[in-house]
Amino acid sequence: MKMSENILSLDKVTMKFGGLTAVDDFSMFIDKGELVGLIGPNGAGKTTIFNVITGVYKPTFGRIFFKGIDITGLKPHLINQIGIARTFQNIRLFSDMTVLENIMVGQHSYLTNRKALNFLHKQDTKKYPKASWKPWLFSAIFKTPDYMKMESIMRKNAFDLLGKVGLQKYADLKASALPYGQQRKLEIARALATNPTLLLLDEPAAGMNPQESQELLESIRKIMEDFSLAILLIEHDMKFVMNICERIYVLDYGKLISRGSPEAVQNDKKVIEAYLGDKIYV
Amino acid sequence: MKKLSFKVNLILTIVFLIGIYFFLANSNIFGDYWSRIITLIAIYGIMAVSYTLVNGITGIFSLGQAGFIAIGAYTSALLTLSIQQKEMSFFIQPLIWPLNSIQMGFLPATIIGGVVSAFFAFLIGYPSLRLTGDYFAIATLAFAEIIRIVIQNAYGITNGTLGLKGISSYTTVWWAWGWLLVTVLVIGSLKFSSYGRALRAMSEDPVAARVMGINVFWHQMMAFIVSGFFAGVSGSLYAHWITTLDPRPTSLGVMLTFYVLIMIVIGGLGSISGAIIGAIFFAFVSQWLRIFESNVNFFGLAIPGVPGMSMLILSVIFIVVMIFWRKGLMGKSELSWQSIYALFKKGIGDENV
Numbered sequence: 044m045k046m047s048e049n050i051l052s053l054d055k056v057t058m059k060f061g062g063l064t065a066v067d068d069f070s071m072f073i074d075k076g077e078l079v080g081l082i083g084p085n086g087a088g089k090t091t092i093f094n095v096i097t098g099v100y101k102p103t104f105g106r107i108f109f110k111g112i113d114i115t116g117l118k119p120h121l122i123n124q125i126g127i128a129r130t131f132q133n134i135r136l137f138s139d140m141t142v143l144e145n146i147m148v149g150q151h152s153y154l155t156n157r158k159a160l161n162f163l164h165k166q167d168t169k170k171y172p173k174a175s176w177k178p179w180l181f182s183a184i185f186k187t188p189d190y191m192k193m194e195s196i197m198r199k200n201a202f203d204l205l206g207k208v209g210l211q212k213y214a215d216l217k218a219s220a221l222p223y224g225q226q227r228k229l230e231i232a233r234a235l236a237t238n239p240t241l242l243l244l245d246e247p248a249a250g251m252n253p254q255e256s257q258e259l260l261e262s263i264r265k266i267m268e269d270f271s272l273a274i275l276l277i278e279h280d281m282k283f284v285m286n287i288c289e290r291i292y293v294l295d296y297g298k299l300i301s302r303g304s305p306e307a308v309q310n311d312k313k314v315i316e317a318y319l320g321d322k323i324y325v
Numbered sequence: 326m327k328k329l330s331f332k333v334n335l336i337l338t339i340v341f342l343i344g345i346y347f348f349l350a351n352s353n354i355f356g357d358y359w360s361r362i363i364t365l366i367a368i369y370g371i372m373a374v375s376y377t378l379v380n381g382i383t384g385i386f387s388l389g390q391a392g393f394i395a396i397g398a399y400t401s402a403l404l405t406l407s408i409q410q411k412e413m414s415f416f417i418q419p420l421i422w423p424l425n426s427i428q429m430g431f432l433p434a435t436i437i438g439g440v441v442s443a444f445f446a447f448l449i450g451y452p453s454l455r456l457t458g459d460y461f462a463i464a465t466l467a468f469a470e471i472i473r474i475v476i477q478n479a480y481g482i483t484n485g486t487l488g489l490k491g492i493s494s495y496t497t498v499w500w501a502w503g504w505l506l507v508t509v510l511v512i513g514s515l516k517f518s519s520y521g522r523a524l525r526a527m528s529e530d531p532v533a534a535r536v537m538g539i540n541v542f543w544h545q546m547m548a549f550i551v552s553g554f555f556a557g558v559s560g561s562l563y564a565h566w567i568t569t570l571d572p573r574p575t576s577l578g579v580m581l582t583f584y585v586l587i588m589i590v591i592g593g594l595g596s597i598s599g600a601i602i603g604a605i606f607f608a609f610v611s612q613w614l615r616i617f618e619s620n621v622n623f624f625g626l627a628i629p630g631v632p633g634m635s636m637l638i639l640s641v642i643f644i645v646v647m648i649f650w651r652k653g654l655m656g657k658s659e660l661s662w663q664s665i666y667a668l669f670k671k672g673i674g675d676e677n678v
Contacts, residue, residue: 097536123538135533137526139657148526151519152538180547183518184511194519237538 049108050075050241050273051096051127056105058091058297065091067297069105073241078267078274080288080305082281084317088297089277090132093243096275097129098122109241112166124152124159128239130230132246132277138219142210142229145218146201149236154179154193201236207269208232208262224255228262235270242266244276248283256283263287285309293317329663337662349498360498361566362612367501368562369604371508372581373588374597375555378512380586381595381657382521383548384528386458389449389465390556391581392472393442397557398564398577399476399483401438402492404429405565410491417487418480431495435504435561442557443550445472450549454542457531469582477572488571489564496566504562505601508555513597515551524548528595584611587639591646593653598660603653614638 052072058065066088073079081089094100096107098119107115114122128149137145152159160174182190205211208228213221218229227247234242247263248256260283267274278284284291285305293301293308295317301308308314352360372394379387403411403424411420419425453464476483483489515521523544527534531541560577564570574580584607592603614635621628646654658664 099532099536118540119535120538120540123536129536131533135530137529137533139529140522140525144522144525147519148522148534148539149537151523151526154519155540156538158540180520183520184514186514186518190518197519233537 049073050077050110051275052108053092053096054106054108056092056095056102056107058088058095058100059103065297066095066102066294069294069297069299071292071299071302073273073275076267076271076273077290078263078276078288080284080291081275081277081294082279082284082291082308083294086296087294087317089294090245091297092294093129093245093275093277096122096243097127112163117162120152121159121162123237123239124156125163126238126240127243128234128237128241129243130227130234130245130247132249134223134226134230136218136226136230136233138217140218141215142205142218142221143198143201143214145229145233146204146236147197149233150197150201152237153197154183204232204236207266224251224259227251227259231263231266235266239270240272242272242274244274246277246279248278248280256280260287281309327666329666334662345502349502352498362608364496364498364501364566366605366608367498367505368496368559368566369585369588369608370505370601371501371555371559371562372585373592373600373604374505374508374512375552375559376585377589377592377595377597377600378515378548378555379552381589381593381600382516382528383524383545384595385454385545385549386462387465387549387552388462388579388582388586389469390552390585391577391579392449392465392469393446393553393556394560394563394581395469395472395476395572395577396445397435397438397442397560398570399489399560400441400557401431401434401561402489402564402570403482404434404437405431405495406489406492414487414490415480415484417485420484421481424482431493431500431565435558438561439554439557442560443554446550446553446556447546450546454545454549466579466582469579473572473574473578476577483572486572488569490569492564492568492570494565494568496562501562501566504558508558509597509601512551512555516597520544520547525595587643589653591643591653593650593655593657595657596653596655596659599653599655602655602660610639610642611635 049072053070056069057067069092081092083089091100095102098114098117098121101116105115106113109122109125109127114125137148140148157174157176160171163171164173177189179190202211202214205214208231210225210229210232213225218226221229231244231247244263248259251259263274264287266272276284276288288305290303291305291308292299293311293314300313300317301311349363352363355363372390376390379385404427407428408426411425449465449468453461453468456464477486479485516524523534523539526537527539527541527544535541570577572578588603588607589600590603591606592599592601617630617634617638618632619630621630
């Protein structure tokens with residue numbers, strides 16, 4: 044099965060933890076340059092879907108395709124290297140490292156992505172060139188000109204990236220010293236540093252006040268254009284989702300209960316029931 | 326705060342290195358005993374720096390350091406011992422073939438010792454790095470003990486409990502400090518490279534590092550192998566410093582791992598300069614505390630020497646350090662001229678107040 048135009052498609056993915064079915068027979072797709080929302084009440088299985096896509100969990104059944112390539116069961120770092128980056132619900136920055144270093148960690152895979160490139164090459168020999176091998180570890184230890192050039196490119200790119208999200212002035216600060224909203228931004232920037240084509244955002248506006256989330260909304264739009272990304276977004280803040288997403292999938296107890304445009308979803312009886320409860324109990 | 330320029334840093338570093346050079350060149354004026362201790366400091370330094378790469382920078386808790394040190398020590402000692410000496414010591418069971426007919430210089434033997442250790446690090450790391458946290462610590466602890474027991478019983482290779490005797494004392498101040506310099510340069514260069522950033526990221530949050538495209542397993546493996554190499558080198562230097570090797574638990578067994586652990590925890594886990602400070606501290610303190618193991622006359626009060634007393638006092642010192650400097654003396658940061666400058670600046674500022 045090949046789906047060439049979709050960036051990502053999930054085909055009947057089921058994820059079971061022992062007796063608990065966290066995600067049940069879930070299918071979805073994301074087109075190029077699209078911003079898709081994934082909503083649902085607490086414990087609906089949204090983050091589990093992220094974990095399945097990024098390879099943290101291997102789905103019990105079903106397949107995942109990225110740019111038409113089957114990536115089911117690949118290791119997380121390989122999935123990242125072929126172009127899917129994510130953020131976390133509870134911010135997971137490298138808090139003992141500086142802001143700039145956090146970004147540069149995201150760029151480290153440029154040196155070590157040979158296996159991912161070869162995986163792509165095996166799938167489609169014409170589209171993806173074969174990876175060349177360089178002894179980067181030795182270059183890094185002996186600080187060869189090759190490596191120093193790479194390092195300065197990485198540093199420059201990291202600075203540019205920080206400039207784009209407006210964190211340049213904090214570059215030498217410890218990541219833990221940033222205010223909450225900026226930490227969210229930094230996490231997004233760190234994900235962008237890995238050069239993704241698909242970005243998964245797990246509740247980016249959680250814990251933000253309306254003004255901050257408005258700011259975030261604008262920067263997400265800007266990022267999408269600048270990096271020509273597709274974004275899949277989990278969010279609780281309904282207003283935020285309705286404002287930004289083109290299409291929305293609604294999950295409840297691991298099952299897809301509704302999908303479509305924000306308006307259609309908003310008026311769907313099942314969605315209202317999931318969020319507000321059944322009529323009988325109200 | 327004024328930032329020191331690159332030039333100032335360079336000059337200070339060169340002056341510092343020349344200072345160390347003259348100190349080492351004249352170390353024999355302290356007498357034979359202390360010049361041996363100065364050599365030991367460098368050996369401990371190599372052990373500690375290679376250990377801090379795994380336990381501090383990469384953040385995996387290994388307790389197998391002594392195993393790698395022992396492998397390096399035995400390998401290089403067997404390679405440098407003269408053929409007659411080997412025939413003489415292996416009287417229970419003769420030494421197996423290739424080893425009984427080779428003798429080589431100190432440098433190649435040390436490097437081979439390091440490489441063999443690194444190879445064992447690969448063998449041990451490959452299965453056990455799939456474990457995390459305490460389970461990994463237990464696995465490596467068991468490995469180090471297995472190594473020791475194998476050494477104790479493989480009479481054909483290691484001469485078992487009889488040990489190796491008459492190893493030439495090749496380890497001079499220069500060999501030891503030279504290798505320490507190499508160790509610090511290599512591991513320091515690794516720490517301050519893209520790979521080092523990846524290692525530090527992994528130590529903080531392996532899950533986040535994984536989805537940032539870092540192959541956590543192979544990076545841990547890399548750190549483990551590099552650490553194993555230098556542990557083997559330190560073992561070789563140690564063997565040619567102490568000149569006899571035997572597989573008692575207190576010489577190349579679990580105790581040695583804990584000694585090195587004390588050094589790096591006192592210095593600050595993850596700090597290379599901290600590891601060296603810890604090594605210096607440990608070497609001096611453990612020598613000084615030997616006084617308490619012999620009979621001392623303390624203001625007319627005769628205190629009988631108690632064997633093992635020095636370790637008891639060392640533990641108390643260790644606990645005190647841990648109470649007041651929970652992250653060790655250096656924490657995770659490195660000693661730099663900038664930090665010394667800042668310290669002085671602060672001191673002067675306090676005086677003005």
